[in-house]
Amino acid sequence: MMKRLLVWAWRHAIPGVHPRIEEFLTWADGDMAPADQAEFEAHFAGCRQCGDDARRLRDARIHLTAPGARGDETRILQEGLQDLEARMRVWSAMRGLLPDNPRHHLARSAINLRSARAVKLYFGQEAANRVTRAIQQGPHELHLLPAIKPLFNAFLGRKAADSVARHIARTV
């Protein structure tokens, strides 16, 4: 009932109410009914942010389903596992479960350095120290950005968190 009300609201009643992520995914997959698709695309006319998001999602989808991308499946899986490992470490570090590392060296990669600075800007110095500590524990330096994204998603919202991630990655 609530879901239907929201769908009706973003289509007809309130221009500020945006489509849900499920609608974006259905549109990017090309599974949307023509009538719904026309209404969905009509929303882009008044909402540049949604239009950009939808196009980015579709481009990513095309990239992943392209014939050459099949061979990348193992690499994507490996990256996914590494991201999961990084998230688990960051989560443990935020809870104070990781021991303090006396060797206080900064993150080696530029993206990780910027990620730690973004955490400091939004959450504070101690939070930045903890995420830096999380990447120091393993044998190799983990990618911090996907690991800190859920924290930003929760407190800033997914759209603003996506922007933060883009700014961190783009300017390196």
Place this chain on the structure above:
Amino acid sequence: MPSRSIAAINGLLREDAAPRRVVGSTIVLLLAGVAAFGAWWHTGNPVWIRAYFYYPGALFFVACSLLEVSLSYRCWRRFSPGDLLRPAWFLILLSAVARLMGGLVRHIGGLETWLNPLSYLPSYWGHLLMQRSFEAGELFSPLSMALLGIGLIQVLRACRINGVLGKLKPLDAVLLAAVTLYTVYYFSQVVLSPLHPEGPVSLLKVIGWSSDPLLCVLLLEALLIRRSTANLGWGLISRCWISYTAAILLTSLGDVGLWASANGLVPYWLEAASWYVWFIASASYALGPAYQLQAMLCAVDEARFDEALLASAHAEATAF
């Protein structure tokens, strides 16, 4: 020099300058309050202090609540459906609307001032409506607290999910115990007393009594959020929730101050100081969404984000 002034004005007019504007206007109001108190003390004429609380004071409460409504609405709109804190910000928005309604009904409609349209009515009707308006204003306080309390539960959930939920410290337990004891004492002396020292029991009074237990729950949530954010540092998002914590703590302090002064338990200077606590509490409520919006605006604007990150890196380098 004029270009510097123009730059300063432009800086204050920026959308993300709301925290600076709130802090600045609170300082100005408090300084005016000290001056009004001094004039009253020196001349013995209460018109100074009355004029201060009835005009700039009442307008400040309403302006802060109005700003809080506007900023929380913008914060809520920037969260997408399905985001963890979107329902929390919707409840915070409703809580701010209830606080604004309470401010309008109680501080504008309930006082005999030039600002009150009811004061221009014939004497009998004017006074009756003002009295009713002042009493009705009490309804909005528990409503606003209940909505904020439910919203803060969502924030605590977000903290727990992300592994940043802190634990209460002994000092927090002492503070919480003090406010709970005060509530229990108030209930035993006033609410549950067969003598009913506050007069006949009415629906308005019963709703008003729920404020103190709600404040205990809010204080517990605020202290947990304070411990969680204090564990992280002093970032933009942490500042938002620290502001809400400060607002709730100051509301508790103001509430206890009112009760203590009504019972003659505090010296006069401390009683006078407790009046001003409400202004800081009101400003802190407005500061919460102001910091959240600042964080969100910084996130979407690449230039601002880079500027903030550079400033952070520069501060790090200076510290070394």
